[in-house]
Amino acid sequence: MVTVPGGRLAVVVREGGTATPVLFLHGLNSSADVWSAVFDLLPRDRALAAMNLRGHGGSTREGSFEIARQTADVLAVIDWLGWPRAHLVGSSFGGGLALAVAAAHPGRAATVTMFGTALDPAPEILKPALDLLARAGVMGFFAAIAREWTFPPDADPGLVAEANRVAAANSPATVARLLEAGFTADFRQAAAEVGCSVLVARGEHDRTCPHGAAAKTAAALSTELHTVPGVGHLPMAEAPDLAAALIASSWRQR
Secondary structure, eight states, X not given: OEEETTEEEOEEEEOOOSEEEEEEEOOTTOOGXXXXXXXXXXXXXXXXXXXXXXXXXXXXOOSOOSHHHHHHHHHHHHHHHTOSXXXXXXXXXXXXXXXXXXHHOTTTEEEEEEESOOOSOOHHHHHHHHXXXXXXXXXXXXXXXXXXXXXXXXXXXXXXXXXXXXXXTSOHHHHHHHHHHHHHOOOHHHHHHOOSEEEEEEETTOSSSOHHHHHHHHHHTTOOEEEETTOOSOHHHHOHHHHHHHHHHHHHTO
16 A cells, blocks of 8 residues: 555565556456456566556545546656566546646656557536536446447456446445546646657447547557457457557567
């Protein structure tokens, strides 16, 4: 547990060799456990860590969920781990946070790998999302959007149920605050300022970050868009072998 303003952050650590370590950042309404299958597939030549962002898992619900606070939390975890620099890997909002950390603290990020990350805010989606949350409740909200936004129609029902269970662990008020932070987040300036190598990927059937949004992210970073076939918004859970291969490829390019 890492002490930060407003409480503590839960971090999962796998010790490894002396190669540059990796910090994994999940998306909103997920948890560090979403990376567990990827951890098992990556070589043990380096340490790995996955943090539960503020508002998730065993981490505090106190304080702001906005970019500035969450970015400071990420840096606090890197400092607590004693890592001079790290590869940063993020999913969705977590990918944007990785980009923000790399832009603000260029010496601390070796590379950034992002899955399903849009740079632009989407405030037009916020009100309908909050309305659905108010009508359906937390569990009903995530059950409704799992097939609509997150997973392809043929996704493993057990995987969908587990993602919904993790997402529904918060109160309606906390979920609303997370939605507000996510749909108003603007990572465009970070993309303009980042100096390290960035790998941009998206699941083929991801409707949370559709092809146009992901392509815009890749274009802003002057890089190509990698597509993970057959999956939705959570390639690290749906196809961990393919996600792990992409992540490792970003290290080999350095």
